[in-house]
């Protein structure tokens with residue numbers, strides 16, 4: 001019920017504040033970090049320490065809920081119908097290591113596999129995004145998303161600010177599809193491109209989704225991110241009347257385990273803009 005969801009949102013906000021203090025006081029060095037899948041898939045001691053603190057606090061309050069976190073995930077684990085905390089202790093680990101202040105903790109709750117509560121907190125800027133399904137999305141507790149003024153209706157792709165991410169896989173089909181798609185988005189019309197205003201790769205999926213929810217980015221496209229990267233931001237996006245679909249053309253429905261996403265901000269003409277974007281997607285992403 002709503003009261004319990006509000007309690008969970010408040011618990012998330014308090015845990016996010018504690019996590020933020022840990023993140024701000026940490027001094028990550030390349031020596032204190034390591035890599036997982038390859039030399040650019042990074043993790044630090046702080047990621048692990050924050051996840052431990054967060055899982056202990058959340059599960060002691062809600063022992064019957066499941067927990068999925070980036071640092072303790074075991075391959076093959078599936079998200080079930082059970083209420084599940086889905087957590088990225090540091091989204092933007094590469095930024096964190098480099099001191100680029102686009103870093104957050106992402107705390108999500110899925111119920112019946114549907115993103116239901118989301119809190120995303122960037123301790124470097126103090127930006128706190130919160131949402132409960134059906135209750136709207138907010139910046140710093142009271143400012144409703146999207147932020148005003150929201151340009152309405154959505155202009156075409158040629159006037160869009162678009163966010164894309166490289167991810168950590170730098171070879172193979174998906175890397176080729178990404179680079180060719182980035183080119184098709186950016187290139188001038190005479191080169192056969194859409195000539196978007198510009199592309200951004202900011203390094204945090206959760207904050208990217210919040211920026212789309214806020215109306216600061218028009219679209220965000222990525223293949224390769226995980227449920228913990230998107231669960232919290234997805235609730236915030238939906239509650240700001242943004243739309244999430246598959247990164248691959250034609251996929252109007254997507255889910256927490258699909259790993260391919262296209263998010264578009266609120267505005268009349270969302271579906272047309274998505275179709276225009278899909279027209280630039282240079283092949284099929286296979287991840288997921």
Ligand code: IPD
Nearest residue numbers: 090091092093165203204205225
């Ligand atoms: C990553 C960031 C990045 C995105 C990757 C994510 P992490 O999360 O969100 O922007 O491109 O797909 O894995 O590793 O910093 O938690």
